[in-house]
Amino acid sequence: MAPNKSLESALIALLVTRAHHDPDATLLVVGRPVVPSYTAALHRFTDELGLRDAVTFAGALSDDDLSTALRRADVLVVSSRHEGFGVPVVEAMTAGVPVVANAAGALPEILGDGGLLVDAADPYALADAAARVLRDGQLRETLARAASARVAELDLPSAGARAADLVLSL
Numbered sequence: 001m002a003p004n005k006s007l008e009s010a011l012i013a014l015l016v017t018r019a020h021h022d023p024d025a026t027l028l029v030v031g032r033p034v035v036p037s038y039t040a041a042l043h044r045f046t047d048e049l050g051l052r053d054a055v056t057f058a059g060a061l062s063d064d065d066l067s068t069a070l071r072r073a074d075v076l077v078v079s080s081r082h083e084g085f086g087v088p089v090v091e092a093m094t095a096g097v098p099v100v101a102n103a104a105g106a107l108p109e110i111l112g113d114g115g116l117l118v119d120a121a122d123p124y125a126l127a128d129a130a131a132r133v134l135r136d137g138q139l140r141e142t143l144a145r146a147a148s149a150r151v152a153e154l155d156l157p158s159a160g161a162r163a164a165d166l167v168l169s170l
Contacts, residue, residue, distance in 0.1 A: 001057075002034040006102070006120060007042055009079040013126035015049050021131035025054065027077075030069060030088075032060035070095040075130050078102060079120040086110045090154065093147035098133040098140050100126065110154075114147030 001007060007029060017025045033039040039057075046055045061069060070076075076092035082105035083089075089110050092099050099115030101107045108117055116133060118125040133140060 001029065001031040001039055001042065003038050004081050004083070005031070006079045006081045008045055009102075009120045009123065009126065010077050011042070011046060011049060011051060011055065012123040013077065013079070013120075013130070014051060014054060016123045016127035017131060018051075018054065021127060022134075027051075027055045028069060028073070029055065029057045030059075030061055030066065066091070067095070070097055073097050075100055075133050077126065077130055078107060079126065080105065080107065081120075083107050089115070090151060093151050096144050096147070098143050099147070100129040100133060110150075112146065112150040112153070113143075114150040115143055 010027060010029075014025060014027045029042075043057065046052055058065075058069070070092060073092070074097075076088065076097050076099045078086070078089060078099065078101035080086075080102055083102075084106055086101075086105075086107050089099055089101060089107065093111075093114050099111060101111055101115055101117055102120035103117035104120070111117060116129045118129045120126050133143065
């Protein structure tokens with residue numbers, strides 16, 4: 001949980017989702033708190049939005065607990081303003097969880113056609129994309145197939161060897 005993750009955008013999108021799509025929608029925030037003042041501000045903001053009962057701040061999870069959380073998730077929402085490789089996106093795509101992500105940083109390149117890209121600064125766009133994924137079974141299937149193909153394209157098992165070859169060729 002760091003400021004670049006722009007979790008406040010996900011919180012506002014949850015508020016929009018509950019008002020326009022699903023009044024029972026919830027948000028599980030996973031990640032190790034990095035900046036204590038940001039974490040405290042997120043908790044205060046959650047309370048101010050009246051979302052205390054709809055948001056769970058799980059903190060850092062073990063690999064097993066993270067896997068369980070992914071299996072239980074309906075959609076992964078990534079509202080980061082900028083992101084490096086985006087490991088959670090790949091984990092979700094591998095697990096067959098639909099992804100809605102900000103169209104910024106490396107996320108479009110990592111996600112490809114395996115999820116929906118939106119302007120996460122627009123809470124309505126973020127909420128509408130998540131709701132669309134949840135209610136449209138055909139879209140979920142299409143995204144799952146594309147995500148599986150994208151993960152295969154990334155060829156992660158050979159990534160370490162390819163990186164070593166690249167460095168050694170310099």
